[in-house]
Amino acid sequence: MFQKIIFVIHQIGSGADGGIQSISELLFNTPRLEKLVITNIATPASARWEAHGEVALWNMTEAAHAQSRRGPGYRLGQIGRRLANNWRMARLVRRQGVRVVHCNDHRAFWNTALGAKLAGANVILNVRDTMRPGARFHFMWRLALRICDLFLVLSREMVDSWIETLKPLSLKERQRAKFAFLYSIVDMARFHPVPPETRRRLRQELGIGESEIAIAYVGRIEAKKAQLPFIREALEPIVERVPNVHVHFVGDFLPDRDAYSAACERAVAESGCGRAVSFAGYTARSADWYRACDVLVLASEREGLPRCVIEGLACGAPVVSFDVCSVREILEGHECGRAVNQGDYGNLVTAIAALCDNPGERARLAGRGPEVATRLFDAGRNGDLYADLVTRLSWGADDVFRH
Incomplete structure (x- = not known):
């Protein structure tokens, strides 16, 4: 007998969304779960969900990517x-007799969790990021x-x-017992290494030069992903230390209607x-960019478990990354990449340049990454x-689940 579950998923409408x-x-x-998915917009992702359960569209008045709806009318x-x-x-x-509702982020949670609890269901709050430094509304997260x-x-x-x-509430025994973790799943049929001849072809298709050292920075262009400070602080030193380098930013880039994208474009010119x-x-083709690049870089302001890192592995x-959340656990804990203290662009440049100059170490990491990914992120x-x-x-x- 299949276990019924409702997934509530708020989508922001961006192309790249880990x-x-x-x-x-x-x-x-x-496959052991009978799924009903509630989401707010029809997208290619929601179309794929339909093969695995019923999908229903609900209106959720929530600000999406690159939008700013913060006036009184929006709040009401x-x-x-x-x-x-x-x-x-x-x-x-x-009506459905559902016992578990999975809310995929805080927007989905506040649209449905109270109703689910009122009807007697258990609620999973699935959080995929960490709190922005200096952010307000800690009381909402404690609630x-x-x-x-x-x-x-x-x-x-x-x-x-x-x-x-979430201290001090999170230190109370009953509340602390609610915390659990589960590593993300990576589709190994899609994300996997390729033979050298295939990699050479991919580099040609993506416009990467034969002798070029290709650095890929994968993620939509936005303040959280911190491409702008990377350009201002790290780009010129990297180019000076690695003369044949080329940095490829891969992700939503809309300089004609997004101020952050435009600022990145100006910073590169300057x-x-x-x-x-x-x-x-x-x-x-993110998988092809991971395969084709020589070094994958991440310098985000914050993350939960960076999707680009685990797919890249x-x-x-x-991989070279600032030590945003989960990076040291994965890269250092399993000896498969380089982690640098958050905001230390000097050491970030040094780590990138050292890897660019060391094809032997790059080859070692290229072999180690898939082994780690297969072990930790198996579907x-x-x-x-x-499902358990x-x-x-x-x-x-x-004792629901303690990893």
């Missing part, structure tokens, strides 16, 4: 819509912790980070390194762990 990719892999790899509309959606969820849970039955994150470091963020930089924009990309294993979690939670087990 969170949507992560929850999609969970939907695809849990948001409150009204959240109340309506929670009442709708309560009726749906009662969310009180309401949910499981606060599910993506790594051990994330558990520690959120417990620290650096005088324009010939060594390309903005590839959003592409469905699976494809054999040597069958992590899908079964999640849902089954135990639905029957009220005290």
Whole structure:
């Protein structure tokens, strides 16, 4: 008998979205669960979900990527819509007899969790990021912790980070027991290394020169991903130390209507390194970029478990990253990449340049990454762990899931 579950997934409408990719892999790899997916917009992702369960569109008044809806009218509309959606969820849970509702982020949570609880369901709050430094509204997250039955994150470091963020409430035994983690799933049929001759062909197709040292920085162009300070602080020193280098920014890039993208474009021009930089924009060929690059770089402001890092490892990309959440746990804990203290651009440049100058070390990391990814992010294993979690939670087990 299949275990019923409702997934509530708020989408922001961007092409590159690691969170949507992560929850999609969970939907695809849990055949023991009977799924109903509630989401806010029709996208290529939601179209793929339909092969694994029913998909329903609900209106959620929530600001999306590159939008700024913060006026009184927006707030009133948001409150009204959240109340309506929670009442709708309560009726749906009662009608369907569902025992577990999975809310994929805080927007999905506030639109449906209260209604789900009112109707007697257990609620999973799946958090895929860490709190922005200096962010407000910690009280809302503490309230969310009180309401949910499981606060599910993506790594051990994330558990520690959120417990620290939500103190003192998170230190109470009942609330602390709600924290658990499950590594994301990587589709190894899509993300895997290729033979040298295939890699050479991919480099040609992507416009990478034969003698070029290609650095890939994968992620939509936005403040959180911190491409702008990377351009201002690291680009020129990298070009000086690695003369044949070229930096490829791969991800949503809209300089004509997005101020951050435009600022990145201006910063490259002002650096005088324009010939060594390309903005590839959003592409469905992220796996090919991972395979084709010589070094994969991430200098984000914050992350949960960076999707580009784990997919890059699976494809054999040597990784250098700031030590945003989960990076040291994966890269240093499994000796498969380089982690640099957050914001230390000097050492970031040094680590990148050292790897660019050392083809032997790049080859070692290229072999190590897929081994680690296969062990940690396997679809069958992590899908079964999640299905077990849902089954135990639905029957009220005290020790639901502790990794």
